[in-house]
Amino acid sequence: MESLAELRELKEEVKDQQADGDKPEIIIGMGTCGIAAGARKVLKEILNEIDKRELDVTVNQTGCIAMCEKEPLVDVRLPGKSRITYGNVGIDNISKIIVGHVVNGNIVNELAIAKLND
Amino acid sequence: MEESTYRSHLLICCGTDCVSSGCEEIKSALEEELANNDLADEVKVIETGCHGFCEKGPVIIAYPEGVCYCELEPFDMAVIVKEHILNGRIIDELLYQEPLTEESISSYKELDFYSKQQRIALANCGYIDPEEIDDYIANDGYEALGRVLTEMTSQEVIEEVKDAGLRGRGGGGFPTGLKWQFAHDAESDKKYIICNADEGDPGAFMDRSLLEGDPHRIIEGMIIGGYAIGADEGYIYVRAEYPLAIERLQKAIDQAEEYGLLGEDIFSSSFDFKLQIKEGAGAFVCGEETALMASIEGKRGMPNPRPPYPAQKGLWGQPSNINNVETYANIPYIMLNGAEDFSSIGTEGSAGTKVFALTGNINNTGLAEVPMGITMREIIYDVAGGISDGKEFKAVQIGGPSGGCLPKDKLDLPVDYDSLIDAGVMMGSGGLVVMDEDICMVDVARFFLDFTQSESCGKCTPCREGTKRMLEILERITFGEGEEGDIELLKELSQNIKDTSLCGLGQTAPNPVLSTLEYFEDEYKAHIYEQTCPGGICQNLLGDYIINQDCIGCTTCIDTCPVDAVTGEKGEVHEIALDLCIACGTCVDDCPVDAIVQE
Numbered sequence: 001m002e003s004l005a006e007l008r009e010l011k012e013e014v015k016d017q018q019a020d021g022d023k024p025e026i027i028i029g030m031g032t033c034g035i036a037a038g039a040r041k042v043l044k045e046i047l048n049e050i051d052k053r054e055l056d057v058t059v060n061q062t063g064c065i066a067m068c069e070k071e072p073l074v075d076v077r078l079p080g081k082s083r084i085t086y087g088n089v090g091i092d093n094i095s096k097i098i099v100g101h102v103v104n105g106n107i108v109n110e111l112a113i114a115k116l117n118d
Numbered sequence: 119m120e121e122s123t124y125r126s127h128l129l130i131c132c133g134t135d136c137v138s139s140g141c142e143e144i145k146s147a148l149e150e151e152l153a154n155n156d157l158a159d160e161v162k163v164i165e166t167g168c169h170g171f172c173e174k175g176p177v178i179i180a181y182p183e184g185v186c187y188c189e190l191e192p193f194d195m196a197v198i199v200k201e202h203i204l205n206g207r208i209i210d211e212l213l214y215q216e217p218l219t220e221e222s223i224s225s226y227k228e229l230d231f232y233s234k235q236q237r238i239a240l241a242n243c244g245y246i247d248p249e250e251i252d253d254y255i256a257n258d259g260y261e262a263l264g265r266v267l268t269e270m271t272s273q274e275v276i277e278e279v280k281d282a283g284l285r286g287r288g289g290g291g292f293p294t295g296l297k298w299q300f301a302h303d304a305e306s307d308k309k310y311i312i313c314n315a316d317e318g319d320p321g322a323f324m325d326r327s328l329l330e331g332d333p334h335r336i337i338e339g340m341i342i343g344g345y346a347i348g349a350d351e352g353y354i355y356v357r358a359e360y361p362l363a364i365e366r367l368q369k370a371i372d373q374a375e376e377y378g379l380l381g382e383d384i385f386s387s388s389f390d391f392k393l394q395i396k397e398g399a400g401a402f403v404c405g406e407e408t409a410l411m412a413s414i415e416g417k418r419g420m421p422n423p424r425p426p427y428p429a430q431k432g433l434w435g436q437p438s439n440i441n442n443v444e445t446y447a448n449i450p451y452i453m454l455n456g457a458e459d460f461s462s463i464g465t466e467g468s469a470g471t472k473v474f475a476l477t478g479n480i481n482n483t484g485l486a487e488v489p490m491g492i493t494m495r496e497i498i499y500d501v502a503g504g505i506s507d508g509k510e511f512k513a514v515q516i517g518g519p520s521g522g523c524l525p526k527d528k529l530d531l532p533v534d535y536d537s538l539i540d541a542g543v544m545m546g547s548g549g550l551v552v553m554d555e556d557i558c559m560v561d562v563a564r565f566f567l568d569f570t571q572s573e574s575c576g577k578c579t580p581c582r583e584g585t586k587r588m589l590e591i592l593e594r595i596t597f598g599e600g601e602e603g604d605i606e607l608l609k610e611l612s613q614n615i616k617d618t619s620l621c622g623l624g625q626t627a628p629n630p631v632l633s634t635l636e637y638f639e640d641e642y643k644a645h646i647y648e649q650t651c652p653g654g655i656c657q658n659l660l661g662d663y664i665i666n667q668d669c670i671g672c673t674t675c676i677d678t679c680p681v682d683a684v685t686g687e688k689g690e691v692h693e694i695a696l697d698l699c700i701a702c703g704t705c706v707d708d709c710p711v712d713a714i715v716q717e
């Protein structure tokens with residue numbers, strides 16, 4: 001990094017890229033608390049499900065959002081919509097979240113905890 | 119009419135869309151469940167065409183009730199057969215519900231858990247990908263560093279940190295700006311900056327979450343610290359039990375090097391800085407700063423007398439600055455938003471926020487970052503959601519093994535460095551263990567002393583021998599062998615150990631005993647003079663287990679007793695042989711009618 005201007009340029013570039021993402025995004029909490037609660041299995045199942053249905057979805061990870069009690073936490077963000085957080089997600093819930101929310105745009109009532117507008 | 123002999127009709131949609139979402143498996147699972155319950159003749163399963171509800175398929179409509187169960191999985195069939203068919207109960211969870219719209223879901227800020235929180239150190243945790251430096255940069259990452267290196271002198275940086283009123287988050291609460299000033303003023307051409315990520319308090323995991331969730335923030339804070347004191351090299355001391363934190367931190371360091379944010383001539387400012395991780399073996403005492411530096415040097419992790427302080431003679435004899443993970447995590451925010459903004463959060467003497475690890479008998483365990491000055495009651499009842507299982511609050515332990523316990527009448531105490539010290543406890547690094555009515559305060563003190571005693575490095579006598587003697591006394595009391603004079607002896611030993619130990623471990627080890635003596639002395643007395651344990655924990659004081667007349671003679675306790683102490687015939691009141699009983703309590707937990715009590 002040679003200058004502050006270069007950093008700011010990179011920042012705008014990344015923000016642009018993230019903003020005009022036209023793909024649904026799934027984000028999994030992969031802190032120690034998430035992993036201990038089974039996040040790795042959940043991640044695997046999500047990848048399976050995406051594969052099986054040949055979906056074009058971005059899968060990302062994040063750290064602990066502090067609600068360790070409700071891990072595994074999975075967020076879904078559809079293009080132009082708020083990021084919705086699901087809690088206590090088990091591998092049995094994945095198809096519901098993917099088919100219901102990611103594919104059909106319906107939030108899965110019983111698992112949704114909160115939304116994040118950003 | 120043959121049809122009318124069926125007590126229920128279950129219509130399964132087998133249109134193409136539902137077939138693809140798995141209705142064949144549903145149907146066979148359902149038929150199997152019905153057969154298992156001998157219901158095949160009473161319930162008719164009918165395949166129908168599309169119900170027009172494909173998004174929610176597979177769907178079952180149950181008549182005569184006419185209810186519609188949606189999004190079924192094969193394992194739901196057992197529930198439908200048992201609850202709906204056999205018990206006649208409608209299963210709410212499987213009913214069709216209007217899809218929630220985004221508007222009807224509360225935002226994070228509206229959740230009780232978050233509404234009283236304010237996130238500075240944890241701002242990015244749970245939002246960004248910790249393994250992507252670009253994600254951090256998109257959220258203002260390294261902007262503070264860029265400004266510091268290109269627009270500020272080192273003294274200006276230090277003044278900003280001083281004005282912000284930031285105090286160390288690792289336990290002691292020493293003013294960070296002042297500490298940086300000492301290291302800055304020390305003359306030497308080699309200085310070090312160190313991050314303390316040893317995090318040894320039982321129940322604490324704030325630093326781990328920060329390192330795992332937002333490693334670049336700590337790195338940025340450390341580079342700024344390095345610039346401020348004139349260090350070109352830094353160490354992060356992380357316990358080896360945190361493999362994920364270490365992995366993410368190493369990735370972050372590699373990425374920062376690749377971007378030229380670590381290395382030579384950062385932001386063309388001619389400032390060089392390199393950073394490395396040192397894995398610690400997880401001894402509690404290695405969190406003490408002088409022991410930590412000895413450990414980095416490859417020596418045994420034992421503390422050394424201060425002075426000299428690290429700012430004069432630290433790592434490898436050079437001036438060094440050591441701060442906690444969370445302390446560094448606050449630095450980029452202060453540099454970006456200014457001292458005034460930061461000091462407006464929290465209280466006058468304790469600026470900013472503190473991250474707590476909430477554990478114990480509460481509804482919402484997890485991490486909470488709250489403004490200083492918030493009351494303990496708000497943390498426990500609003501953020502943590504109150505005591506679990508509808509029980510009563512008894513005490514909260516703060517400050518880890520160096521801290522103490524606060525009782526109910528201190529719930530309205532503001533949580534800041536000075537109020538806590540006045541109440542005989544300390545902020546510590548942020549562990550909060552909430553305890554309900556079913557706890558024995560003498561046993562809690564014993565637990566923490568057992569911890570410090572076994573973590574004592576043994577270098578100085580007061581800590582090595584003194585904590586051992588204190589532990590023996592506490593063990594005697596909890597065994598029901600307390601004697602007159604024990605309380606006085608504990609107080610005297612505590613004072614001596616505090617006054618004469620070499621490092622903070624010994625100097626604070628008696629705190630859990632002293633604070634429980636201050637607020638719960640009655641419980642000590644009950645153990646010693648009345649041979650009772652008010653919390654119902656100390657087995658030797660609880661009397662013998664007996665089975666009363668409520669016993670239904672189910673033989674459960676006979677089967678579960680590990681030492682075959684229970685005898686009796688089926689249908690008759692059982693009996694415990696007291697000479698065999700080891701008072702393990704297994705039978706109490708298993709008795710379906712709570713007929714086993716202690717007397």
Ligand SMILES: Cc1cc2nc3c(=O)[nH]c(=O)nc-3n(C[C@H](O)[C@H](O)[C@H](O)COP(=O)(O)O)c2cc1C
Binds near residue numbers: 403406441442621623
């Ligand atoms: C026995 C003992 C254990 C300690 N453990 C830690 C620890 O795990 N993490 C930490 O940051 N500070 C710990 N400290 C405090 C450090 O010695 C030091 O004060 C702190 O790292 C300074 O950072 P701060 O000013 O940012 O709080 C411990 C102190 C003692 C006496």
